[in-house]
Structures are given as C-alpha cells and as structure tokens.
Amino acid sequence: MPTAKKPRVLILGAGFGGLTAARAFGDSADVTLIDRHNFQTFLPLLYQVATAGLAADHVAHPIRGALRNRGVQFRMGSPLSVDHKNKSVKLDSSETLEFDHLVVALGSATADFGVTGVAEHALGMKSVHEAILIRAEVMRRFEDLCRFEDETIFSISVVGGGPTGVEMAGAFAELVRGPLKNDQAHAAAHMKINLIEAGPRLLPMFSPKLSERTKKDLEKLGVNVLLNTAVAEVKPRSIFIKNGEPIPSEVTIWAAGVQGEPTAGILNLPLAGTRIDTDNTLQVAHYPHIWAIGDIAGFKGKDGKFLPMVAPVAMQQGRFVAQQILRVAKGEKLKNFKYKDKGSMATIGRNKAIVEVKKFKLTGVLAWYAWLFLHLFYLLGGRNKIGTIADWTWNYITFDRGNRHIMDTL
Numbered sequence: 001m002p003t004a005k006k007p008r009v010l011i012l013g014a015g016f017g018g019l020t021a022a023r024a025f026g027d028s029a030d031v032t033l034i035d036r037h038n039f040q041t042f043l044p045l046l047y048q049v050a051t052a053g054l055a056a057d058h059v060a061h062p063i064r065g066a067l068r069n070r071g072v073q074f075r076m077g078s079p080l081s082v083d084h085k086n087k088s089v090k091l092d093s094s095e096t097l098e099f100d101h102l103v104v105a106l107g108s109a110t111a112d113f114g115v116t117g118v119a120e121h122a123l124g125m126k127s128v129h130e131a132i133l134i135r136a137e138v139m140r141r142f143e144d145l146c147r148f149e150d151e152t153i154f155s156i157s158v159v160g161g162g163p164t165g166v167e168m169a170g171a172f173a174e175l176v177r178g179p180l181k182n183d184q185a186h187a188a189a190h191m192k193i194n195l196i197e198a199g200p201r202l203l204p205m206f207s208p209k210l211s212e213r214t215k216k217d218l219e220k221l222g223v224n225v226l227l228n229t230a231v232a233e234v235k236p237r238s239i240f241i242k243n244g245e246p247i248p249s250e251v252t253i254w255a256a257g258v259q260g261e262p263t264a265g266i267l268n269l270p271l272a273g274t275r276i277d278t279d280n281t282l283q284v285a286h287y288p289h290i291w292a293i294g295d296i297a298g299f300k301g302k303d304g305k306f307l308p309m310v311a312p313v314a315m316q317q318g319r320f321v322a323q324q325i326l327r328v329a330k331g332e333k334l335k336n337f338k339y340k341d342k343g344s345m346a347t348i349g350r351n352k353a354i355v356e357v358k359k360f361k362l363t364g365v366l367a368w369y370a371w372l373f374l375h376l377f378y379l380l381g382g383r384n385k386i387g388t389i390a391d392w393t394w395n396y397i398t399f400d401r402g403n404r405h406i407m408d409t410l
C-alpha cells in the first residue's frame with residue numbers, strides 16, 4: 001500500500017511557539033523553520049542580561065542545535081510575502097518555499113500605545129541586543145557619575161508595572177545597592193530607580209494582596225514606585241506625565257506592553273487588532289491551511305478576551321498545532337484548543353518572588369526557589385543551564401554581578 005505523502009509545513013518564527021511546534025512533528029511531516037536570528041531567545045531572563053546578572057549568550061540557544069537529529073530544516077531569513085494561490089512564502093534571502101501548511105509564530109513587538117518619544121528616547125526590552133544596550137546605557141551613566149563629586153542624581157525609569165517592569169526595577173535596585181556601591185559608593189548613592197505604572201497597582205494579573213506585597217518589597221529595595229502615573233511623552237532626559245510634574249529620567253526603559261509583531265501586516269492575513277485573527281482550532285480565519293500560534297495569534301479564551309502573551313500559551317499552542325496539522329493529513333476532525341493556565345510567577349530580587357496558581361499563593365524564599373527551578377528547567381541547552389547556574393551562584397555568594405560590561409560599541 002502506498003504511504004501517504006508527508007505534509008510540507010513551513011513555520012515562521014523559532015521562538016517558544018515555533019520551536020515547540022517544529023519539534024513536536026517528529027518525522028510525520030517535512031518541516032522547515034524560519035527565523036531572522038540563528039538562535040532562540042529566552043525572553044523571561046532577558047532582564048537579567050540588562051541588569052548585569054547574566055551573560056548575554058546564556059539566554060540565546062542555537063536553533064540548529066535545538067533541531068539536531070529531528071529532521072527539521074532551518075532557514076535564517078524573514079518572510080517578505082505569502083503567495084496564497086500557489087501556497088508559497090518568499091524570503092528576504094530570495095528563496096521561495098512552498099508549503100501545504102503555514103504556521104505563523106512571529107511573536108510580538110514593543111507597543112508604544114501612541115505615546116510620543118518612546119521610539120526615539122526609550123529603550124525597548126524585546127531582544128538580546130536591546131538588553132545589552134540597556135546595560136551599556138546604565139553602566140555608562142554610572143561611569144559619568146563616578147567623575148562627579150557633587151549631588152547630581154541619575155535616574156533610571158522603568159515604565160510598566162507588569163512582571164518585566166517589576167523584575168527589572170528590582171534587579172536594578174540590587175545592582176546599585178550591591179556591586180555599584182562597592183565600585184564607587186558616592187556614584188551609587190546618586191542613582192535613583194523609578195518604576196512607573198499607569199494603573200492603580202503593580203502586577204494586575206496577580207491578586208491585590210500580592211501586588212501590595214510586591215510594591216512594599218520593591219520600596220524596601222529602594223525603588224520609587226509611582227502608581228496611577230500615565231506617561232504622556234518621553235523626552236531625552238525626562239518623562240512627561242498626564243496631570244503632573246515631569247520626572248527626570250536619564251535612561252527610560254519601556255516595558256509597558258507588547259503588540260503582535262508588525263510583520264503580520266505584510267502576510268495578507270486577517271488581523272484582530274495587531275494579532276492574526278485565529279479561530280478555536282488555531283486556523284487563521286478563512287485560511288484553512290494557515291495557522292497562528294503564540295503572541296501573534298488573536299485567539300480568544302472562554303472569557304472572550306485574547307489569551308495572555310506568555311510562554312506557556314505559545315508552547316501549548318505549538319504542540320497543539322502540530323497535532324492539528326497531522327489530523328488534517330490523516331483526514332481526521334479538528335479539535336478546539338483549550339489553554340491550561342498553570343499560574344503566574346515573578347521575582348522581585350534575592351530570596352523574593354511571588355507565585356500564584358488559582359487560589360494557591362506562595363511568597364518569599366520558597367517562591368524564589370520555585371522561580372529559579374522553573375526558569376532553569378525551560379531554558380534551552382545544557383551549556384546555557386550550566387552558565388546560568390554559574391552566574392547565579394557567583395552573584396548569590398559574592399553579592400557581585402560579573403557582567404557589568406559596556407559592550408555596545410567597539
């Protein structure tokens with residue numbers, strides 16, 4: 001009996017969703033994965049690169065290494081267009097790849113929400129390159145302060161009180177209070193960390209009790225937490241807020257939100273806001289051979305709201321989309337995707353974290369261990385895990401941060 005032809009699957013984006021999908025097909029499909037980078041970025045630990053806690057290459061894992069012995073092809077490049085009639089994607093490398101199924105997993109990009117000056121005067125937090133830029137900018141200003149003997153204050157402002165903003169602000173405060181104080185106490189004493197949030201509390205996805213605890217923990221570390229403070233404009237050295245005095249800010253980091261990756265706009269697919277309009281099966285509306293997963297998918301949960309842009313959604317959808325495509329290949333009925341929410345966690349600093357799984361709440365050192373363990377577990381690559389354990393152990397024992405290099409210029 002002739003064997004059924006394997007479906008040709010093209011996956012755009014090798015992040016949490018795309019890479020999980022590519023690895024889930026086994027040898028049941030001819031899979032090609034496409035990404036503009038030759039590495040996967042472990043975004044949850046990016047803030048530690050920006051705050052000198054972790055070497056940049058520990059959060060980047062070679063895609064070809066992750067695909068070794070799995071029969072998946074990789075192409076480095078970006079999609080330029082999709083030919084929907086002939087089912088092919090043109091890449092910026094001039095190559096055109098044909099597909100039976102296309103999975104769009106291009107993730108998200110920094111959203112400025114129309115606030116003037118964000119693109120020009122604030123630093124985003126979506127890539128290793130941006131994390132290295134942030135670290136360099138902060139360390140450069142610290143070197144400037146080391147030259148002054150006066151009372152000049154240098155402020156770092158993190159805009160956005162979600163997990164990324166909270167983790168960054170806490171890590172900056174620890175950098176200043178520890179390693180930078182040991183380097184030059186006068187300069188460190190003149191560095192100020194602001195965390196600016198438009199809403200009434202930090203971490204709105206957690207219970208109000210944990211939000212309050214987070215605020216107190218950050219304030220104990222010396223972070224100036226500003227709630228109900230909506231940014232109206234970012235200027236070169238200050239932040240203008242709605243109904244208030246401008247806030248001096250030498251370095252402004254924009255962690256206020258993300259939107260669907262704009263490349264979705266050139267693929268000629270229906271959009272729901274900035275994300276690709278996706279139905280319950282993960283198929284793109286009206287395009288039965290195109291699927292969207294992860295941050296870029298405009299998939300709505302039971303409550304009618306888009307699913308959160310978090311790694312577990314992308315990974316669960318990555319595994320699920322592979323099963324769906326294999327169902328189509330076998331002539332089976334499609335299933336509806338259901339997200340299993342396993343809870344949220346965030347770390348505030350040394351021995352301090354919060355974990356919330358439905359009604360179960362954990363804080364302090366146990367939550368911190370849970371956070372460390374889970375992040376190490378999901379970090380790809382043995383070398384990255386060993387390097388991360390080495391950096392964390394060094395930081396914990398010595399109270400130092402060995403990665404405070406300025407490496408963004410020659």
Ligand SMILES: Cc1cc2nc3c(=O)[nH]c(=O)nc-3n(C[C@H](O)[C@H](O)[C@H](O)COP(=O)(O)OP(=O)(O)OC[C@H]3O[C@@H](n4cnc5c(N)ncnc54)[C@H](O)[C@@H]3O)c2cc1C
Binds near residue numbers: 017041106108126
């Ligand atoms: C700073 C930060 C911290 C985070 N912390 C957490 C956390 O602690 N826990 C958590 O659950 N989630 C966290 N998230 C969210 C989580 O990382 C995302 O939800 C997850 O990465 C989404 O997976 P994805 O596959 O949709 O996109 P991604 O993992 O972002 O992958 C998208 C891929 O597409 C590629 N790509 C994009 N555009 C193009 C193009 N034009 N051409 C070619 N390739 C392209 C990118 O290079 C990337 O490899 C964090 C996000 C950020 C930014």
